[in-house]
Amino acid sequence: MSLPDSDHELVVAELGREPTAAEAALFENLWSEHCAYRSSRPLLSAFESEGDQVVVGPGDDAAVLALPDPEAADVPAADRDADDYGDQYVTFGVESHNHPSFVDPFDGAATGVGGIVRDTMSMGAYPIALLDSLYFGGFDRERSRYLFEGVVEGISHYGNCIGVPTVGGSVAFHGGYEGNPLVNVACVGLTNEERLVTATAQEPGNKLVLVGNGTGRDGLGGASFASEDLAEDAETEDRPAVQVGDPYAEKRLIECNEALVDEDLVLSARDLGAAGLGGASSELVAKGGLGARLDLDSVHQREPSMNAMEILLAESQERMCYEVAPEDVDRVAALADRFDLGCSVIGDVTDGNYVCEFAGDDEESEVVVDVDAEYLADGAPMNDLPSEAPTQPDRDLPEPEPSLEEAVESVIAAPSTASKRWVYRQYDHEVGVRTAMKPGDDAAIMAIRETETEESDPEGEDADGGDPEGVGLALSSGANPNWTETAPYEGARAVALENATNLAAKGAVPLAAVDCLNGGNPEKPDVYGGFKGIVDGLADACADLDTPVVGGNVSLYNDSVEGPIPPTPTLALIGTRKGYDAPPAALDVDRASDSELLLVGAGDADGGALGGSEYLAQTGGTDRFPALPDAEEGPGGLADLVASLAAVARHESTLATHDVSDGGLAVALAELVTDEAGADVTLPDRVAAFEETPGRLVVQTTDPEAVAEIAGDLPVLRLGEVTADGALSLSVGDDAVALDADAIRDLRGVIERELA
Known part of the structure; x- marks a missing residue:
């Protein structure tokens, strides 16, 4: 590890002296791209992050959002006022762990x-x-499969052991991730107004207490490691920068944290992640405009003879830093002991500098760090990097085009669009008994029963005499690298609309979003231009959706000897609806004879292009990105579009819903078919079968007129009939394909079959 010359000069000028070895290491890590967002922060002001629902926005460990009362849960956020929100809060955050993975x-x-x-x-x-969005190289590559299997095993092991359900996410395979996979993980938490804690230190004289596992030498320099390109020998040379987890200790820490919060013992808190203790403690006091004095010898350790820099920067897992009133320290220690966790009083909050003392094997302590906390945490200069705007491809469709049967089968069987059952079956997605809509559908739904109140349901039952209805929390996350590689700005807009459509398919309207912005080496103008495109596209689309972006993560330098990754704007979106029941993404055979299949949503079924589609990925060729709905389209733009789709999904005549996205209508229809229920569909042309314009739902309904009325100005196209033969029959002019449920299952089961 070494501090760059330009940063070294700034630090020397600020301190009036040469930094100590520990100070230099702290500045290198806290001023790294991973921690300071030096190349991305100038762009992030494009995001709108305010709203009545936003309790804590960007800048803390996670965002905090107020949930609407059940009666307002179906109302778009822009149409609510502050009185529509109660005192039940959810937290929402996302982070990347790309290089370590x-x-x-x-x-x-x-x-x-x-x-x-x-x-x-x-x-x-x-x-x-939990939600996880994962991106790997081609599924046919041995290295990609090794990484894929290891990552899924790591997520399932840790999540299952700590008892937090992994309920959704996405998986994409693309050649651009051969040398650098992406692992983006989001988490939702539940709290309320009385239990809310932030990472802002409160008052000089309070104690800083470290609770959790002992500090070791794992993860040293992880923040700086995440801020540079992966080298060819990264698997061996950078292994010490990867942390080693202990999920059982994390489970005990979760429960201990609950007890500490229950007893109102925590004044502020920060978890130990990037840059370890040095990062957590300095950022905690810096946010409060304060300082600290730490005794590094007091830190409980699991390895002997650690030096000051190792204690400060080790990213050993399962550790939390708490600000605690002096009179509460003994109680905190007692609770830590109850949960078999280490506990150290490591220092005090002060109104001076951030100071660390260390003796080690010497008889007397010496000051190894003495810097202004705000300068350390927030003083990194921003980068002013050149960028080149990306170009979009011309239309060059494959010649000759494959038959409809060949094209449909190849798209259904593509690893990125195929069934992800092999993945989510490894996750315990029902622990906690809140999961009302399970993985494999457009969005997960979590039952927030704490919102069930007498005011919203005086009889304690719903209108049908069933259970009381609270707020259903809908969750979706993901990105499509084919889209954003073809056209970063338009592709990122489509990612936002696609995730919002996932929520709408389950009857939910967006509440807020967090993003994980992944890019290559920003020092390359074309790479930075693509990254700028995804930031602007995501920001514009979320503004058009009236959805504040309340937090996120940036991961750059995802570059290797294989080249840069496609710009990848993972968006995690959270939405609300009244109640926990939603139409499934599976056709209802019992109502086959008296129902129809409709396509409801943005644009015309035959009006798009094929750019970024799985069809072109399988057959070759290029094309412009499909035209997206304008923000001005309709009275409220994209927000009204999504609200109308959600209203269609909630209508009593709606039996099944599924969004049109990866693979187009061909894949959406194949996913709707069951062993008993099939579909007989006719489309105007081939583009209609494979274009991936988001903002559209396939709807099985018993009342097409009611759906058309709810849709208003949105196009509604009759696709065909629901059948009772469990087969998909798709016709385009004189060309047709017929696949029964077994054939579809076989095509979609490529991942499970290959990894069995």
Whole structure:
């Protein structure tokens, strides 16, 4: 590790002296791209992050959002006022663990889960759901499969052991991730107004207490490691920068954190992630405009003879830093002991500098760090980097085009669009008994029963005499690298609309979003231009959706000897609806004879292009990106579009819904078919079968007129009939394809079959 010359000069000028070895290491890590967002922060002001629902926005460990009362849960956020929100809060955060997951896929992914869960805990929340969005190289590559299997195993092991359900996410395979996979993990937590904690230190004289596992030498320099390109020998040379997780210790820490919050013992908190103790403690006091004095010898350790720099920068997992009133220290220690966790009083909050003392094997302590906390945490200069705007491809469709049967089968069987059952069956997605809509559908739904109140349901039952209805929390996350590689700005807009459509398919309207912005080496103008495109596209689309972006993560330098990754804007979106029941993404055979299939949503079925589609990925060729709905389209733009789709999904005549996205209508229809229920569909042309314009739902309904009325100005196209033969029959002119349920299952089961 070494501090760059330009940064070294700034630090010397600020301190008036040469930095100590520990200070230089702290500045290198806290001023790294991973911690300071030096190349991305100038762009992030494009995001709108305010709203009545936003209790804590960007800048803390996780965002905090107020949930609407059940009666307002179906109302778009822009149409609510402050009185529509109660005192039940959810936290929402996302982070990346990309480089560690390349070097050590199991531990890299597992500790990514552990880190985002602790971000949730530090806000006084209990974690209730995880989402993971994963990106790998071609599925036919042995290396990609090794990483894929290791990452999924790491996520499932850690999440299952700590008892937090993994309920959704996405998986994409693309050649651009051959040398650098992406592992993006989001977490939702539950808290309320009284339990809320932040990462802002409160008052000089309070104690800083470290609770959790002992500090070791694992993860040293992890922040700086995440801020540079992966080298060819990264798997061996960078392994010490990867943390090693202990999920059983994390589970005890979760429960201990709950007890500490229950007893109102936590004044502020920060989890120990990037840059370890040095990062957590300095950022905690810096946010409060304060300082600290730490005794590094007091830190409980699991390895002998650690030096000051190692104690400060080790990213050993399952550790939390708490600000505690002096009179409460003994009670905190007693609770830590109850849960078999280490506990150290490591220092005091002060109104001076951030100071660390260390003796080690010497008889007397010496000051090894003495810097202004705010300068250390927030003083990194921003980068002013050149960028080149990306170009979009011309239309060059494959010649000759494959038959409809060949094209449909190849798209259904593509690893990126195929069934992900092999993945989510490894996750315990029902622990906690909140999961009302399970993985494999467009969005997960979590039952927030704490919102069930007498005011919203005086009889204690719903209108049908069933259980009382609270707020259903809908969750979706993901990105499509084919889209954003073809056209970064338009592709990122489509990612936002696609995730919002996932929520709408289950009858939910967006509440807020967090993003994980992944890019290559920003010092390359074309790479930075693509990254700028995804930031602007995501920001514009979320503004058009009236959805504040309340937090996120940036991961740059995802570059290797294989080249840069496609710009990848993972968006995690959270939405609300009244009640927990939603139409499934599976056709209802019992109502086959008296129902129809409709396509409802943005644009015309035959009006798009094929750019970024799985069809072109399978057959070759290029094309412009499909035209997206304008923000001005309709009276409220994209927000009204999504609200109308959600209203269609909630209508009593709606039996099944599924969004149109990866693979187009061909894949959406194949996913709707069951062993008993099939579909007989006719389309105007081939483009209609494979274009991937988001903002559209396939709807099985018993009342097409009612759906058309709800849709208003949105196009509604009759696709065909629901059948009772469990087969998909798709016709385009004189060309047709027929696949029964077994054939579809075989095509979609490529991942499970190959990895069995």
